[in-house]
Amino acid sequence: MRITERFRHFLDYFTTNFPQPETELHYANPYELIVAVVLSAQCTDKRVNMVMPALIEQFPTPAHLAAATAEDVFPFIRSISYPNNKAKHLAGLGRMLTENFGGEVPSSIEELQQLPGVGRKTANVVVSVIYNQPAMAVDTHVFRVSHRLGLVPRTATTPLAVEKALVKYIPExxxxxxxHWLILHGRYICVARQPKCSICPLSSWCKYYEQNELAVAKAGRISTFPAESKQNTDPLSTT
Known part of the structure; x- marks a missing residue:
């Protein structure tokens, strides 16, 4: 199957069956979203949503966060992965938002990446969710699912390479x-260790499913949920 056909199947299914996907992070404004996304690195959205209410109550604006130290922030995020580093990032983020951007979350990827704890993935999430810009954030789910479906070539071995390969064929x-489609599909169906191929609506054209079913047929065995191939490596941490 040609890659253009794979993208057509992908877009046709999700635009029909899931036309308005949304992030599962809870937020009320751009400031809350960027804080939540910084916390979500290598951590589940569910856990982030649990700590956000108390954190935002204590630090409701960038100015409040700017006046805090990492030690002030830490108790509110101690259950999050890497809380020491993230506490430092958030305190620095509050100061930079206040001093450099007038307390507003910038709308450009370049400016966002100047903020502590904000890499390209986080910046892409913010401009995509808040400002509806055509930015593709590649986390571990997007990386895994896009490879399994055959939407990106095997040579796309970095998040940036996957990002470029995806935006090439998806309308802006x-x-x-x-x-969001790729993230949510990876979170609930195309999971890392035991992908739920038997209930996946995309299996009829999925490259991973086809290869695993072919391997099973050659071995003369019956497959249920195929496990992740050891040759299919993912340079991103599992979240």
Missing amino acids: ELIPKAH
Whole structure:
């Protein structure tokens, strides 16, 4: 199957069955979203949503966060992965938002990446979710699912390479949605260790499913949920 056909199947299914996907992070404004996304690195959205209410109550604006130290922030995020580093990042983020950007979350990827704890993935999430820009954030789910479906070539071995490969074939207006489609499919169906291929609506054209079913047929065995191939490596941490 040609790659253009794979993208057509992907876009047709999700635009029909899941036309308005949204992030599962809870937020009320751009400031809350960027804080939540910084906390979500190598951590589940569910855990982030649990700590956000108390954190935002204590530090409701960038100015409040700017006045805090990492030691002030730490008790509110101690259950999050890497709390020491993230406490430092948030305190620094509050100061930079206040001093350099007038307390507003910038709308450009370049400016966002100047903020502590904000890499390209986080910046892409913010501009996509808040400003509806055609940015594709590549986390471990997007990386895994796009490879399994055959949407990106095997040579796309870095998040940036995957990002470029995906946006090449997805219409700009659908890129923010496609980011969520891939994440949510990876979170609930195409999971890392035991992908739920038997209930996946995309299996009829999925490259991973086809290869695993072919391998099973050659071995003369019956497969249920195929396990992740040891040759299929993922340079991103599992979240």
